[in-house]
Amino acid sequence: MLRGTKVGLRARHDGDIPVLRTELYDDVVNAARAEGGPWRPITPGSRDPRLVVDDTEHGSVKFSVVELEGGSLVGTASLWGIDTHNRCAHIGLGLLPSCRGKGYGTDVVAVMCHYGFVVRGLHRLQIETLADNAGMLRSAERNGFVREGVLRASSWVMGEFLDEVLLGLLAEDWKPDGQF
Numbered sequence: 571m572l573r574g575t576k577v578g579l580r581a582r583h584d585g586d587i588p589v590l591r592t593e594l595y596d597d598v599v600n601a602a603r604a605e606g607g608p609w610r611p612i613t614p615g616s617r618d619p620r621l622v623v624d625d626t627e628h629g630s631v632k633f634s635v636v637e638l639e640g641g642s643l644v645g646t647a648s649l650w651g652i653d654t655h656n657r658c659a660h661i662g663l664g665l666l667p668s669c670r671g672k673g674y675g676t677d678v679v680a681v682m683c684h685y686g687f688v689v690r691g692l693h694r695l696q697i698e699t700l701a702d703n704a705g706m707l708r709s710a711e712r713n714g715f716v717r718e719g720v721l722r723a724s725s726w727v728m729g730e731f732l733d734e735v736l737l738g739l740l741a742e743d744w745k746p747d748g749q750f
């Protein structure tokens with residue numbers, strides 16, 4: 571398990587799947603905002619790749635996020651679009667509604683930076699988020715990500731086009747907090 575100050579990132583367990591499906595992916599607005607595609611329901615028991623991890627898939631790594639204290643599930647995080655030639659990848663995360671606003675998002679980004687830069691030897695990490703997602707923008711910027719551009723009206727979300735912000739962090743600019 572990877573440890574931050576508040577959260578741990580571990581493998582997906584079977585018991586996580588119904589919780590993530592119900593609390594994250596069955597929430598139409600949350601899913602539409604987070605996924606960059608049209609919402610559709612996930613059938614219980616299906617092998618939906620957002621929930622069920624394929625360990626042979628090398629382009630992405632999915633984690634379940636847990637509280638360090640007590641070990642309860644608080645969300646999901648992924649390193650996706652891993653490009654081993656250009657040594658870059660994207661970070662995605664989603665926390666259960668009751669677990670937002672407690673500093674976990676900032677800590678997840680910190681742990682994902684450690685995984686990307688130290689464990690995987692990547693040189694650049696990237697985050698894309700809707701321009702009105704203040705919590706995600708702040709979680710990224712608290713970890714040193716800088717806004718590199720705005721993709722105007724790039725996301726169709728629940729009846730309107732919204733801007734996305736692209737944030738990037740290079741390994742040489744990363745200043746880990748010292749917790750690793």
Ligand SMILES: CC(C)(COP(=O)(O)OP(=O)(O)OC[C@H]1O[C@@H](n2cnc3c(N)ncnc32)[C@H](O)[C@@H]1OP(=O)(O)O)[C@@H](O)C(=O)NCCC(=O)NCCS
Pocket residue numbers: 600603604662663664665666669670671672673674675676677698699700703704705706708709712
């Ligand atoms: C976005 C998300 C990951 C952020 O994680 P979080 O744990 O809620 O964020 P944190 O508690 O670490 O807060 C980080 C900062 O953002 C601020 N913040 C958090 N939520 C906010 C909100 N809704 N509005 C304004 N500011 C907010 C916090 O005050 C904190 O600021 P500080 O560093 O000055 O203290 C989480 O809210 C979430 O999962 N949301 C739904 C899914 C989603 O949007 N995923 C990202 C898709 S790209």
